[in-house]
């Protein structure tokens with residue numbers, strides 16, 4: 001990342017758009033809003049645009065009410081993208097991953113800035129801060145803000161956004177991507193006024209009764225463990241989700257239960273939608289689910305956490321998944 005050149009560009013620009021990936025998670029929203037507050041404090045006209053709505057447990061973050069949703073506010077989103085001079089792309093690294101919104105960004109005349117920690121970034125960005133070793137994009141936003149000399153602008157609101165990103169992407173500081181630097185950032189965020197348990201409660205202790213029943217149902221009725229291969233599979237159909245009044249985010253983290261079984265090396269969660277099924281993969285150690293998701297499930301992500309999607313029903317998807325596990329990969 002050429003910080004000098006980027007700083008000059010930001011100094012001479014006024015309109016900035018921040019974008020992130022589809023089905024935005026804590027890191028996507030936390031990183032976007034943190035950067036939003038920092039750039040706004042620098043006098044820029046900033047808009048955050050997300051491809052589709054994010055789960056309710058993220059809505060408390062400061063600035064959230066100003067986010068534009070591409071799917072439901074297409075015209076205004078496209079106008080903002082078209083007029084932007086700089087477009088930030090956070091927590092994803094290929095424009096084709098964000099469908100229609102990616103096409104709009106590609107068409108725009110703005111310079112693009114990638115800040116991301118996923119494997120294999122596309123070269124089509126004007127500036128890139130891409131580190132696969134970073135725990136989260138939020139961690140990279142901190143690094144970016146620090147490098148530009150704006151660390152003193154990180155106030156409590158910004159700290160809450162960054163902490164949310166780091167905490168959710170590290171499984172509360174437990175994944176192997178958590179480094180000494182990750183903890184140093186957390187320490188700094190606490191020093192500027194962040195209260196960790198407040199953020200933790202806002203993210204994790206807001207379960208609806210229906211959500212917990214859905215999780216209980218998934219674990220007791222829809223959970224298979226293949227001890228031979230060390231694979232956990234949990235799949236929910238669309239009608240099952242509807243039965244428990246499914247809301248976006250309700251199945252977040254379910255895949256981690258699969259990986260917590262003794263002897264599990266890989267866990268897969270399948271969630272059926274109207275015309276396709278979404279896959280979440282988690283693995284331990286050397287098992288590379290990014291590669292598996294890329295090769296067989298139209299997806300990708302990180303070595304130990306990835307996603308994918310197939311135009312199949314849940315039963316077809318489970319059958320296909322088992323065929324891959326039994327015949328196409330070695331576990």
Ligand SMILES: [Mn+2]
Pocket residue numbers: 027028091117136137169
């Ligand atoms: Mn992330």
